[in-house]
Amino acid sequence: VAEVRVRNPKRAQAARVVSVSYEGREFVIEGRATEGSSEAAHGLDGGSSPFFVTFPSISSVRLGQSCPLAGCNNLLSLTIKSNVHLSAGGNISLTGLGKGFQLSSDRFSFRRVGDSVEQDPQVEGKVEVVDVELKAKDTTSTSWFTWFGSSKPPSQNRQTETVVALREFGSVVAGVEHVAEVRVRNPMSAQATKQVKMSYEGEQIHIEGQPVQGSTETAFGIAGGAAPLFVLVSEWTLAVAGQSSFLPGAANTISVTLRANVELPAGSVVEVSGLVGSETAGGAAEVVSVPGA
Numbered sequence: 001v002a003e004v005r006v007r008n009p010k011r012a013q014a015a016r017v018v019s020v021s022y023e024g025r026e027f028v029i030e031g032r033a034t035e036g037s038s039e040a041a042h043g044l045d046g047g048s049s050p051f052f053v054t055f056p057s058i059s060s061v062r063l064g065q066s067c068p069l070a071g072c073n074n075l076l077s078l079t080i081k082s083n084v085h086l087s088a089g090g091n092i093s094l095t096g097l098g099k100g101f102q103l104s105s106d107r108f109s110f111r112r113v114g115d116s117v118e119q120d121p122q123v124e125g126k127v128e129v130v131d132v133e134l135k136a137k138d139t140t141s142t143s144w145f146t147w148f149g150s151s152k153p154p155s156q157n158r159q160t161e162t163v164v165a166l167r168e169f170g171s172v173v174a175g176v177e178h179v180a181e182v183r184v185r186n187p188m189s190a191q192a193t194k195q196v197k198m199s200y201e202g203e204q205i206h207i208e209g210q211p212v213q214g215s216t217e218t219a220f221g222i223a224g225g226a227a228p229l230f231v232l233v234s235e236w237t238l239a240v241a242g243q244s245s246f247l248p249g250a251a252n253t254i255s256v257t258l259r260a261n262v263e264l265p266a267g268s269v270v271e272v273s274g275l276v277g278s279e280t281a282g283g284a285a286e287v288v289s290v291p292g293a
Helices: none
Strands: 019-023 028-033 058-065 073-082 090-095 107-112 124-133 160-169 178-185 197-201 206-211 236-243 254-260
Touching: 058 197, 058 206, 073 090, 160 178
Parallel strands: none
Antiparallel strands: 019 028, 058 073, 073 178, 090 160, 090 197, 107 124, 107 178, 124 160, 197 206, 236 254
16 A cells, blocks of 8 residues: 555545556556445545545535423524544534523433433533624734724624634534534513524634524414524414493303413413402302304
8 A cells, every 4th residue: 555645735626536557677567446345434435536626515504403492491402414534522603693592401311313311411512602703804003993874993892793602512423413402591572583593613624604404383373483584473362351231130150261472382371360259159150262253
């Protein structure tokens, strides 16, 4: 085996056909085309073929949530699939999520899609929220004094961006979906979903600013409610109270018609107060729920 160390070009290219020949004192072997290796490398079929070069990428990345309600304990789920193997210990950065939420834990769970956390409880990493100062794209003296249209130096006009950093990321197998789950508490006010970008930094592989697809699934009866950090303040959109009889001493049925802007899960408790002024014996009253009435 002869080994030659080279540096790959900074562009993608197909594998090359390599020829080998020999010239000695007593005989010569004419050039012959070699057979390219068909073995996989970093999860890429044929990745061992000579001078085959491709860019690593996250071929699929989605972000969803479990609860869109204001102040709710929420589970953010980041699902990724890479075209190459990503070794353990890398870091993922998410930008565009804003500052309205709070982390509920400084740890995140990580697993292959289809595996449960209980099956592999050791696969987890550290999550933190940091503010990163933006850098000027142009470092000439003119742009330095015209930072974002200002005449002041950048030190007096610092522009920062909130980054959610997932540290000590687990290994990712090429072509297989993996999910990282982060627990947060939603802000108390309503907000639209966020446009998020993801970057990955590993030992040899770096992937910059890839757009993240937001989930379009329904949550709590809200179409698109699973979109990342879409927040809605829950409220009654209809609340009407009535009765069946106004006659003294008559049997009476008090009706309360309600409609919410979110789906109330089974087992929810609705409290109706102010039902005073009757001669009903005892403190109990029959309650009948009529959905859609």
